[in-house]
Amino acid sequence: MERQELKQNQVRTIGLTKIKGNKDFSCPNRRGTISLEDETESFYSILETRVRNVSLEELVIVSAECGSNVRLVGFLSIGRR
Numbered sequence: 804m805e806r807q808e809l810k811q812n813q814v815r816t817i818g819l820t821k822i823k824g825n826k827d828f829s830c831p832n833r834r835g836t837i838s839l840e841d842e843t844e845s846f847y848s849i850l851e852t853r854v855r856n857v858s859l860e861e862l863v864i865v866s867a868e869c870g871s872n873v874r875l876v877g878f879l880s881i882g883r884r
Contacts, residue, residue: 814863819877831871837864839875847873855879 815831822828827838830846837846846867853861859878866873 814872814874816874816876819875820880821877830866830868831873832866832869834868835866837866837873 817828819826825838825840827836827840829835830837835846841847844867847864848867849862850865850872851863852859860876861878862875864873864875865871
């Protein structure tokens with residue numbers, strides 16, 4: 804059922820290798836900043852994770868500010884730096 808909900812809402816994809824600095828980014832509707840360092844889930848909630856072997860590959864979150872779904876990709880690439 805969760806996958807059906809994701810398909811109904813538009814999901815914005817963000818490549819982490821394209822984000823400069825501390826990996827903070829604006830929520831899709833520019834209502835706030837999302838920091839992946841914030842583990843309190845005050846600004847976002849995790850909807851889905853995708854793991855390859857033992858490494859995080861992709862994360863789908865929902866912004867608490869605007870309700871937009873964001874698919875974060877590139878974890879494997881930034882782990883190699």
